[in-house]
Amino acid sequence: MKALAKPVGILGGGAFGTTLAQLAARAGHRALLWLRNPEALSRMAARRENERYLPGHRLDDAVELTTDLGDVAERCLFVLVAIPSREVRAVARSLGEVVRGDHVLVSATKGLERGTYLRMTEILRQETCCLKIGALSGPNLALEIMRGVPGATVVASRYDEVVRLAVAALRTPAFRVYASRDVLGVELGGAVKNVIAIAGGITRGLGFGDNTLALLISRGLSEMTRLGAHMGADVRTFSGLAGVGDLVVTAFSELSRNHRVGQRLAEGLPLQSILDELGQVAEGVPTAQVVKDWAQETGLDLPICRGVHAILHEGAAPREVLGELMSLHARWEVDNRPLG
Amino acid sequence: MRQEDRERAVVEVVSRVVDEVRQGATEQGAPSLEDVLADTLFHERQRLEKAPRDRVAREERRFYRELRRRLLKASTTEQVDLLRQATERFAREVVGRFDPRVYAFTTRVLPVGAGLMMNAISPLSLLSQLPDLPNLRQRVLLRGAMDTLRSLAGRGTVILTPTHQSNMDSIILGYGLYLLGLPPFTYGAGLNLFTNPLLSFFMHNLGAYKVDRRKNADLYKRVLKEYATVSMEYGYHNLFFPGGTRSRSGAVERRLKLGLLGCGLRAYIHNLRRKVPRPEVFIVPCTLSYGLVLEAKTLIDDHLQEAGKSRYIIEDDEFSRPRQILQFTRELISLDARIVMHISEPLDVFGNHVLPDGTSVDSRGRPLQASRYVLTDDGPGFETQRDAEYTREAGQAVTRRLHRDATFLSTHLLAFAVFGLLRSQALDRDLFRFLRTADELGGVSLDDVHPALERLLEGLRRRSEEGLLGEEAVPFARDPQAVVAEGLRYFGTYHEPPVLERRGDRLFVGDAKLLYYYRNRLSGYALDPFVDPKLKESA
Numbered sequence: 001m002k003a004l005a006k007p008v009g010i011l012g013g014g015a016f017g018t019t020l021a022q023l024a025a026r027a028g029h030r031a032l033l034w035l036r037n038p039e040a041l042s043r044m045a046a047r048r049e050n051e052r053y054l055p056g057h058r059l060d061d062a063v064e065l066t067t068d069l070g071d072v073a074e075r076c077l078f079v080l081v082a083i084p085s086r087e088v089r090a091v092a093r094s095l096g097e098v099v100r101g102d103h104v105l106v107s108a109t110k111g112l113e114r115g116t117y118l119r120m121t122e123i124l125r126q127e128t129c130c131l132k133i134g135a136l137s138g139p140n141l142a143l144e145i146m147r148g149v150p151g152a153t154v155v156a157s158r159y160d161e162v163v164r165l166a167v168a169a170l171r172t173p174a175f176r177v178y179a180s181r182d183v184l185g186v187e188l189g190g191a192v193k194n195v196i197a198i199a200g201g202i203t204r205g206l207g208f209g210d211n212t213l214a215l216l217i218s219r220g221l222s223e224m225t226r227l228g229a230h231m232g233a234d235v236r237t238f239s240g241l242a243g244v245g246d247l248v249v250t251a252f253s254e255l256s257r258n259h260r261v262g263q264r265l266a267e268g269l270p271l272q273s274i275l276d277e278l279g280q281v282a283e284g285v286p287t288a289q290v291v292k293d294w295a296q297e298t299g300l301d302l303p304i305c306r307g308v309h310a311i312l313h314e315g316a317a318p319r320e321v322l323g324e325l326m327s328l329h330a331r332w333e334v335d336n337r338p339l340g
Numbered sequence: 341m342r343q344e345d346r347e348r349a350v351v352e353v354v355s356r357v358v359d360e361v362r363q364g365a366t367e368q369g370a371p372s373l374e375d376v377l378a379d380t381l382f383h384e385r386q387r388l389e390k391a392p393r394d395r396v397a398r399e400e401r402r403f404y405r406e407l408r409r410r411l412l413k414a415s416t417t418e419q420v421d422l423l424r425q426a427t428e429r430f431a432r433e434v435v436g437r438f439d440p441r442v443y444a445f446t447t448r449v450l451p452v453g454a455g456l457m458m459n460a461i462s463p464l465s466l467l468s469q470l471p472d473l474p475n476l477r478q479r480v481l482l483r484g485a486m487d488t489l490r491s492l493a494g495r496g497t498v499i500l501t502p503t504h505q506s507n508m509d510s511i512i513l514g515y516g517l518y519l520l521g522l523p524p525f526t527y528g529a530g531l532n533l534f535t536n537p538l539l540s541f542f543m544h545n546l547g548a549y550k551v552d553r554r555k556n557a558d559l560y561k562r563v564l565k566e567y568a569t570v571s572m573e574y575g576y577h578n579l580f581f582p583g584g585t586r587s588r589s590g591a592v593e594r595r596l597k598l599g600l601l602g603c604g605l606r607a608y609i610h611n612l613r614r615k616v617p618r619p620e621v622f623i624v625p626c627t628l629s630y631g632l633v634l635e636a637k638t639l640i641d642d643h644l645q646e647a648g649k650s651r652y653i654i655e656d657d658e659f660s661r662p663r664q665i666l667q668f669t670r671e672l673i674s675l676d677a678r679i680v681m682h683i684s685e686p687l688d689v690f691g692n693h694v695l696p697d698g699t700s701v702d703s704r705g706r707p708l709q710a711s712r713y714v715l716t717d718d719g720p721g722f723e724t725q726r727d728a729e730y731t732r733e734a735g736q737a738v739t740r741r742l743h744r745d746a747t748f749l750s751t752h753l754l755a756f757a758v759f760g761l762l763r764s765q766a767l768d769r770d771l772f773r774f775l776r777t778a779d780e781l782g783g784v785s786l787d788d789v790h791p792a793l794e795r796l797l798e799g800l801r802r803r804s805e806e807g808l809l810g811e812e813a814v815p816f817a818r819d820p821q822a823v824v825a826e827g828l829r830y831f832g833t834y835h836e837p838p839v840l841e842r843r844g845d846r847l848f849v850g851d852a853k854l855l856y857y858y859r860n861r862l863s864g865y866a867l868d869p870f871v872d873p874k875l876k877e878s879a
Contacts, residue, residue, distance in 0.1 A: 093704070096702060096706065097706070100709060101690075101708060101709065101710065101711075101712035101713035101715075102712045102715045125703075126703050127703075127704065129692070129702035131729070131730065158732075159725070159726055159729055160725045160726070161723070161725075161726055
């Protein structure tokens, strides 16, 4: 594998940012990981591991740490952005001060901006001069990637150069990187599946079985696909890694933060204390609000997303919401028309 | 193009196109030299079958007969030679013929009156018919980033990308540029405009080069694009209508043809590679707004027949009928009509905003170095896929500018309000049935029209606050009564029967299709619900 001439830049020292830096190093490249917090950097530099999110996983020697965005812009051409969605705009604005037109940016953040409903690539476009922008998404549990178990992701961009660079930067013998042109579909899939994952956690927490979870995943996927089609995404994206792939792993896996939020909600804990306990961002929580607003504006019928929103933000009881979903009017499965 | 540049442009175009074809011929999946020649032969012979039997066509037939004969047994070297000949033939045809003497004459005559179009046939006879021609300066209202355009024209090459409603556009634009003190812009005009007796004079001499839309050979299209590219590199400002053709529906263009924008990017990269002192290419969108459109009837009929594609070249519209133009012009004059030409803020070839000093800035207003976008391992360079995307981004930015800077006159506002009020009474009918039967609805009361216009004006103000429209989107009549009075005055002239007519306190539709045409100027801004909440965005 030929190393890239310049280091791969990664913004965000959370679980996924650290994992991407490690992946780039495993792919034979130097990686420059940017963290906002100097203390977190000192800790990570001293122990060569991300103690908080990925304890026990030693960082490759090719991973270098920095708190200077200018340093990243100066030394890297390819930059992955793995920051919680609510912080992306602020970081992107600072990034906009230092990047140039030849930089390539790829968002690895799954989520939508509250209030504007913008996708992360749209924010990067607004806040920087960069045009060569893409999105990365898929069934990518950080811990599993760190363990080196086989997995894959998809990178979408309208620019061939972006996907080629992403493949070169992240592909390893244990990690495949697929290419896509459907940026909208990949980002929507990555964002909306978090809402369905919360519902998955709720069904687990309520003690329901695999049938229920499979029902939820299938109909959740149907909601994601309908929303995507309405917004102009390629519906085939939702049967790929960024759609059903990501949905299955998030809805089934207890490693998923959104799944854990759902489980705790079903146990009767209040949302805020769950989020405090989690200590990390569960993107499905703000995304549920965005999806609910979208559904309202467009007239789309998305009952699972609506139900999750009611539980998260309107105090509805999980069991009652599940009951309501089960008693909805019968429909044709494929096109969701009501059965006359 | 100046005489001294014409020959070197032909040489440059031919050598680039031939090199491009030869280089492509070695790539997998790309057409071979023979393929390109065969395609040219096929399309040209097909075109010539329908061509009139005049001297030009006879000569062309001879050329292609000979080309075919030689191609059958040509070696690769001979194929290159044949390709060069065919390319040069196209290139020589395309290159414009600008004559500064004629330009000076034309621009001197134009200010005499809005009868400018007729000057080409018989200026004297026209002037004798219309002795009190008001000054055209009072007719064309120039607005927007005029100083910026002037400034950029001295700092690089400008591509003006206007909306396209009428064949009058070329003339108004030419005149507007003259008023701004700018030299004529090079532009590709359809061959039909050259054959139109009224326009050929201007076309030949206002910087136009010929685009024959009946020529479908891939080689011809390559020559056109390369010629535009080379002319930009030589510093000739270009003008092209990004919509490709006159808006059939009356709406501001949404889907753009990106080919010539792509030439701007190519010219920029060529300039960077050759390290020319002023490599920049600026895109300046521009909107033209007319209270009445000469060809409105033909255009909307064409739109409704969904025959836009098959009738891409309309040769038998109102513009080919001198008497109709004369009538139209007289009536415009009697109406004291104004044509608004709005120059938008400029863009670079990547769609970034450009300051008057030529600096590109990002959406936060921070200066950026545009040349960085085209950096490759070997310095500035071409990458087909990347460059197509850059051009798409620039096209989107142009569309946003055109929509933001559209101007709406009384006819558009009145048509939008009346159409909306009528449409809301007949939502169960599809558009076509509605247009056929709109006159049966009994018209609308002025008591309804005035408040609907008030709400529409409020909607326009809101869109302006949201940044979707400029502050001067409605430059003239700003109160409903004035809009109705002026709109009816316009609609009562030229179009026969009148588009709208007042009888008592009601307005009746005389021509629903034309009403639809004029209302469409305001489509795409989600304004329908302001007229009637029952209406969705598209009628």
